[in-house]
Amino acid sequence: MGCCGSQVPLDIVSDDERIIFQKQLEMGLHKYKATSLISTFSSKEIQNHITIRGFIEALASLKINSAFLSYPSNPINCFYRSIGNSELIEAKKLKIACALLGQGTDDEKLAQLYKIYVADEKMKVTPAPLPMMENAKFEKMIRDLFAVAIKLIWVAQGNDEESMSINRLRAYETKLVGGIVSSIILTKTAILNIENGIALEDIKVKSGKLPGGIKSLVHPYHIRQFILKQYRAIDLKSAAQIFQSKIKSVFDKTDEEEIKPVVADTTILFGAEMLTASVEELDKPFSCHRGHTLKWYNDAPFYYQEAYKTWLISCDACKKGFSSGCWQCRDCEYDICEECGLSKKMIPPKLKCGENKELMWRCDVNQFYAANYNAFSYTCNQCHEIGEDAHWHCRSCLFDVCRKCGEKSGYKFPKSAFTCKKNHPLTLESNIVDLYMSKFGGKPLCDECRAAIKSSSQHCQECFYDLCEACSIFYNQPIGPHPAFVCTEDHVLHYFDSPSYYESVGLPKSFRCNGCSQVKEEECFHCNKCNFDLCNDCADSLATYFSSPSFNRTCKEGHLLEWNNKVCKNYQGGLYVCKKCNEQFSGVGSLSCAQCSYDICIKDINKD
Incomplete structure (x- = not known):
């Protein structure tokens, strides 16, 4: 059918773009026989009005047209103001969008849409919103268009059609469509929140809760930035691989291979900045939303544990969870994982040996x-x-x-300095007995082991919190390389001469490791309150797991596994069975899926 008839003129593509697209057609479009895209257009229209870049632009306009026309609170104008750009959709982009959208919507609606945007551009008037398509129909249109777009670009760049497997296509589709659907919900919610706080409560009442991620979108900056990074459909590395492959040049008479970018910035599949961003920007280092330079912190998990009572970190680029060193802006609470940093050529300043292995x-x-x-x-x-x-x-x-x-070298080591319950520092008080006798009429007791203090103590002058000599020695022993080195009661483990301690209190020098159940006689990570012990082999296993750049282990149902130091409390009798070795364990954590009761013991957490 005619896209918009004579109501929407389509002579909008330059001669150079026509030539480029004709060459791309020669390279693969007809080879793929992409009739699902081009069947509604004549040969002339294809040459004049459709380019690969135009196709992506059309999807950008489709995203905005469908998502922002349904709310009565002037969402188009809200979106303009939120990004500070009243010329978000110029006539050229809209016309390309209308041409492609002609396959799924009627001419009258597209013509009306065109008039609305032209009026808004020229007269700066507030347009009346059009009815939004049903969600299912909108998602199907998005999925169909993306499926064709992916295949077209894949083949147009010289790849074999056969190499675009069904699994690969489905993976791209899921990533792209999923990104768009979540962005629609979150962005509409954020825009409405700025213009009308009642709308946010309305959504909360209707859905029972706010959409995930709303906290990071209530600021106008994040509404604009969802296009660029917050909810981008594909990350920079994938974009470079998909849309910029090495192809034989058809524009020169040489046989050299060169990179031919198809779009200016393929990370932005639905945004105005697509045309202004350059390919070179793909390699720019990450920075926080205020433009601060990020710094590498090897102690990021400890920082998170102290500041937020969790050692799990979420990358602001790829959204994956991890718990190791990373790039941070601590003023703005912005975190980038090592893998995303490497995609931007951000090399972490790690301590390494002569074989280039991290210490x-x-x-x-x-x-x-x-x-x-x-x-x-x-x-x-x-x-x-x-x-x-x-x-x-x-x-x-x-x-x-x-x-x-x-x-x-900028590395921070895990510190084991002990404080009182209110985090006040402790100081050595040599006359603690006399102080307590004069003030309270009795001798002081250690606040940790409850033993009588006979001489000096580590003392808090504000809280009158005291540690005896034995506890002071223990709590100043070194701690593990990660804040997950705790017992099932969340007490921090200290590296300690457990055999000598057990011998001093009349117990056998050997101990049974809580992690692997093996009997050992060695220094180990110990909890003085629970007599919890973790041998060196189990400690190595736990440290290796948490040194991973990201967590990707799953149960058989595909649920992400998480380390749970209290997992035994979820089972009757306090026992769980490891799915790898089929052994029973108690009093120790596991790599766990709570939904499926799936557990992997500490000694097997790094095994495939």
């Missing part, structure tokens, strides 16, 4: 050297000083970096 924070190096090399200290490979404390270490090549050198 890990370890507490057991001296014990390892003593057992295997009859050495009871280490030598820092940077300053060459001898040390005996916990530090950064590579087990495969025996490379060591002391705390001082690590801090000079």
Whole structure:
């Protein structure tokens, strides 16, 4: 059918664009026989009005037309004001959109749509909204158009049709369509919230809750930024791979391969900035919404644990969860994972050995050297000083970096300084007994182990919180490389000489590791309150898991697994069965799916 008849003129594509598109047709469009897209247009119309770039522009306009015309609170104008651009959709983009949308909507509606935008552009008047298409019909149109778009671009760039498998197509479709649907809900909600707070409550009442992510969208900046990064359909790396492949040049007479970008910025499949963003911007480093330069923090999980009582971090680019070092703007609470940073050529300044492996924070190096090399200290490979404390270490090549050198490189080590319940610092009080006798008429007790304090204590002058000498020694022992090193009661584990401690209280020197149930006699990670012990092998397994750039382990139903240190409390008798080794475990966490009662024990969490 005619797209909009004579009501919407379509002579909008330059000669250069026609030539380029004709060449792209030669390279693959007819080879693919994409009749589902081009059957409604004559050959002349194809040459004059459709380009690959135009197709993506059309999808941009489709997104805005369908999503923002349904609310009575002038959503088009709201959107204009929120991004500070009253010329969001110029006539050229609209005309291309009308041409492509002609397959799914009637001429009269498209002509009316055209008139609305022209009026809004020229006279700056508020248009009356058009009825929105039903959600199912809108999603089907989006899915159909994207399916064709993906295939067209794939083949037009010289790829074999067969290499676009059904699974690959479905994966792209799911990512693209899912991104659009969530963006519609969130953006409409955010726009209405700015113009009319009652609307937000109305949505909350109707749906029972606010859409996920609304917290980060209530600021006008985020409404604009959802186009660029907050809810982009595909990330930069995927965009470069899909839309910018190496092809034989048909524009030159050379045989050299070169990159031919199809659109200016393929991360923006529904936004006005698509035409102004350049391909070079794909490689620009991430920055927060205020433009601050991001800094690499190796202690990000500890920062999150202290600030937000969780060690799980969500990347603001890919939305994946992780719990390791990352790029951060701590002023703006903006986080970028290592993988997304690498896609922008942001190389983290990690401590590495001579074999280019990242060093890990370890507490057991001296014990390892003593057992295997009859050495009871280490030598820092940077300053060459001898040390005996916990530090950064590579087990495969025996490379060591002391705390001082690590801090000079910007690395922060996990600190175990103990405080009172209100986080006040403790100081040594040598006359604590006399102080308590004069003030309270009795001797002080340790607030942790409840033993009588006979001499000095670590003391809080504000709260009168005290630690005996034995507890002071324990709580100042080094802690693990990640805040997940806790017992089932969330007490922080400290690296401790458990055999000597057990012997001093009249118990056998050996202990049964809570992680693997093996009997050990070695220094380990210990909880002084619960007598919880984690051997070095289990500690290595846990540290390796949390050093991963992102979490991607799932149960058989595809649910993401999460580390749960309290998982045993969910089972009758406090026992769970590991799905990998079929052994029973109690009093220790697991990599768990609560929905499916699926658990992997600590010693198997890194096994496929």
